[in-house]
Amino acid sequence: MNHADTMLAESLDGFAAAHADIVLLATDREFVRRKRNKPGKVALISGGGAGHEPLHAGFVGHGMLDAACPGQIFTSPTPNQMMNAAQSVDGGAGVLFIVKNYSGDMMNFQMAAEMLDQENAVVIVNDDVAVEDSTYTTGRRGVAGTLIVEKILGAAAERGDNLQQLKILGDAVNKATASMGVALTSCTVPAAGKPTFQISMNEMEVGVGIHGEPGRRRVALGSADSIAEELTSAVKKDLGLKADQEVILLVNGFGGTPMLELYLMVNATRKVLAKSGVTVARYLTGSYVTSLEMAGCSITATVASPEFLSLWDAPVHTAALRWGM
């Protein structure tokens, strides 16, 4: 990098230049928006701390998000950014915020939603099964499943669903989605300059979050098959997956894992699912929801109804995800 202080700004400028056919970067880099508004369509806005690229700005474009608000690295954006984004992409049909369930994101989006004049709703993503939901915790984190929620909602918004329908659909996709991850190395927040956590070469962190925040357990490094078994079992159990069900499977890299290893994990996960008679209807493999340069991966499954599959297959044209057009 050049300087930690200007890293985000320089990266956003590069992103905007590289994808000028799809996105616009707002003044003061408050948000990235779709180049052309579609009148009458509900505007989908997400956002979160930087460091998870391509999430969220990489998913701005036809068939997915209308705007994404980047915060500082691993820090939620501010309500001001979200409100300005909402005003900029409002198509007259209301605004739907898609928020990962982290305290900071929740509070900032809540403040924005309260201050906003436009009709709005919030879909909260909390797909991480590593930490259990209880009345005593903030609840489960929102991680890689956010991509699936954003893709399916984006397609539904594009076909003309209204705000209330999208809110119901978003909650349903979130409920049908579960994720769990494992980290082999830490990540380093540039401005902090040192690794977020210490981990030796022969250890792994099971249940790690997407900020390199420690998970539940530190264990000896296992084989790919044993990791796939543990992650998939947790996801399967949470979703109550049964034989003959179909899933959308996302094997997501955390930023420091080569595709060679991710495809190996796809294969290992596919075998675990096949043992219990679960079919993978759609695959997505790659580093989409990252934690800077952390090595490791997460497994996300969404129970696939025919409607979810048709929305998943619908055309999308963004910096990081494009098919069907």
Added chain:
Amino acid sequence: MSLRLVIQNATQTLVDHLEELTALDQAIGDGDHGLNMKRGAQAIQAKLADMEGTSLNESLKTMGKTCVAMIGGSSGPVFGTLLMTLGKELPENPTHQDFALALRASIEALTKLGKAEVGQKTLIDVLDPVQKVLAQDSPNLIARVRQCAFDSSLATANMDAARGRSSFLGDRAKGHVDPGSRSMALIISSICDTLTKA
């Protein structure tokens, strides 16, 4: 004693403790707390000239809005709501009882915002005991508030995290001081110090 000096010192102490706050947050969070507090503190310092000559209430509201607009993360809404509520609730020329009442209203606003209660390893575990000390008529009030803030912050180490990002750690958060509580204690200590020296 000028309000400007109180604000200058209280924000500077956060900047000066960047490394300690970062280390605390790396232990049980994602390591951004120190940087967020520094960004907010410097944004407030940049507004000091604008705040010159305005009332305590107006200054508090300005600082609160600055936190919300500039920090992000959890700290922006939390410190922003705290300051804005104080700015709204405090009467002119407040007594320590007025501060206690306004702080109670702020704690309620924070509870509503973050769904956090006493004993869940957040900055409320500093604000709540400090509020109770402020509500009493006692000698050496400033010294007692300062000590209370310091002790309460340390006591968060023995709590289980139930709110905020450290809640995801379960038992592993035990033994670590909550970074937000530490920031709150630093701010309160600094205010007490400036008031004592004046």
